[in-house]
Amino acid sequence: MISYEVTAFGEPLTRTDRPTPAPAGGQVLLRVLAAGVCHTDIHTWEGSYDLGGDKRLRMEQRGVALPLTLGHETVGEVVAAGPDARGARPGQRFLVYPWIGCGDCKVCRRGRENLCAAPRFLGIFRPGGYSDHIMVPDARYLVGIGDLGPEQAAPYACSGxxxxxxxxxxxxxxxxxxxxxxxxxxxxxxxxxxxxxxxxxxxxxxxxxxxxxxxxxxxxxxxxxxxxxxxxxxxxxxxxxxxxxxxxxxxxxxxxxxxxxxxxxxxxxxxxxxxxxxxxxxxxxxxxxxxxxxxxSYIGNLEELHALMALVRERRPRAIPTACRCLEDAQSALADLAAGRVVGRLLLSPSPATLAQATQP
The missing domain is CATH 3.40.50.720 (NAD(P)-binding Rossmann-like Domain)
Known part of the structure; x- marks a missing residue:
């Protein structure tokens, strides 16, 4: 599995190649088709948020640990599913809900995982979509995209x-x-x-x-x-x-x-x-x-993402401008977004060469 990771805050992303994991329990492994490049990725890569007055909220204070694979706007195709996964068959394409909580606290039980105090957000606290594969902890976090293209659907996981x-x-x-x-x-x-x-x-x-x-x-x-x-x-x-x-x-x-x-x-x-x-x-x-x-207003919950995608299928809002780059260009995509050279959304997609090199589970 080839990924581009933050190994030191503010330093260029590092290409890593490790065995592709096999899903267990309710996990689902997807081949990444498109991963959005978001301003939150820039904050995470740089290592802090500006709080004004020379104060900063550092990623370590939020519980972010390195190395980290960025990317929380991800569409992928199911490769394999654990024995307890339901509703995910190889070949199906899904938008991944990344704002995953601990699953046990009262906030998560109320369906507001995005507000959990012990989050497991993909691309921030757990490996995300700047990779050729992504592991999703449960099939319930997979949302259908209908006939939308991966590049059009991916931004709905965060900006949408x-x-x-x-x-x-x-x-x-x-x-x-x-x-x-x-x-x-x-x-x-x-x-x-x-x-x-x-x-x-x-x-x-x-x-x-x-x-x-x-x-x-x-x-x-x-x-x-x-x-x-x-x-x-x-x-x-x-x-x-x-x-x-x-x-x-x-x-x-x-x-x-x-x-x-x-x-x-x-x-x-x-x-x-x-x-x-x-x-x-x-x-x-x-x-x-x-x-x-x-x-x-902080992102949104899983129920809202399902409602949003139903709205998108029914009313067909205009698509925002998108441009797709190879996964190998993740660093330059971050740099261009940080410098204000992007109109709309940049997305990353593994090239055929990357997929050919990837180690299968």
């Missing part, structure tokens, strides 16, 4: 699920009657635009500083796009949106959070999903006086 879960936190009447402002038009923001349109929002306004990404946001279905760096950016956004009742911040930087709060009308709602980082100055008195809510 994250934004879908955030959108579901907006009251239905706001979603149906008001504009929603999306901050950022990276892979996360573009996915948010397409899902907002598919879920009934007719007026999506996007703030994004990059011209190419603004163009991609319009193609994804945004009603209006605004240069986030323009002096009159917030005025332009208000003209396009009217009263702003809901903002989804797909960046999560101090500046973008401040923009989101400044845009909200009285009683409005700011949902944070981006993890860029930094530090925010907040006047507590203004929060109740304006009756605004500031809410974090």
């Amino acid at each position: 699920l994250t934004t879908y879960s955030a959108i579901r936190k907006i009251p239905p009447e706001v979603l149906a009657e008001e504009a929603v402002v999306v901050i950022g038009a990276g892979g996360l923001g573009l996915m948010c635009v397409t899902l907002l349109r598919a879920m009934g929002c007719s007026n999506v306004v996007v703030l994004e500083p990059d011209g190419a990404r603004r163009g991609a946001a319009l193609a994804a279905g945004a009603h209006a796009v605004v240069d986030a760096n323009a002096a009159a950016a917030l005025d332009e956004a208000r003209r396009a949106a009217g009263e702003v009742w809901a903002v989804i911040d797909c960046v999560g930087a101090a500046r973008t959070v401040q923009q989101g709060m400044d845009l909200l009308t009285k009683g409005g709602q700011l949902i944070l999903v981006g993890l860029f980082g930094g530090e925010l100055s907040l006047s507590p008195a203004l929060v109740p006086m304006r009756a605004i809510s500031i809410e974090g």
